[in-house]
Amino acid sequence: MTKKVAVQLSALIKSRGISLRELSRLADVRHAALSELANGKRTSINFSHIEKIAEALDIEDIREILTLVENSEE
Numbered sequence: 001m002t003k004k005v006a007v008q009l010s011a012l013i014k015s016r017g018i019s020l021r022e023l024s025r026l027a028d029v030r031h032a033a034l035s036e037l038a039n040g041k042r043t044s045i046n047f048s049h050i051e052k053i054a055e056a057l058d059i060e061d062i063r064e065i066l067t068l069v070e071n072s073e074e
Contacts, residue, residue, distance in 0.1 A: 004071040005045065009038040009053070012065065016057060027056035 013023055020038060024031040029049050036042045037049070050065055059065060 002071045003068040006040065006067050006069045007037045007042075007045065007050075008065055008067055009034065012053075012057060012059075013038075023053065023056060027052040029053065 009020075009023075013020055018026075020034050021031055023029075024034050027034075027049070029052050033042075033046070033049060034053075037045070045066075050062070053059070053065060054062070
């Protein structure tokens with residue numbers, strides 16, 4: 001089985017006690033884009049969004065945002 005990159009956005013906002021809309025405001029990224037990332041609906045990742053999320057949440061380690069998971073679509 002191959003692996004794919006997953007964005008851990010739902011877990012991040014839950015652990016920080018904020019909403020997706022609040023993260024959108026803090027990171028200056030459209031709510032719709034964050035929602036698609038959180039729900040695994042995006043097939044590509046805009047690294048500027050990841051950078052903005054990391055800065056807004058004061059994240060130093062990219063592994064808090066991204067992880068590798070088994071690709072169940074195969």
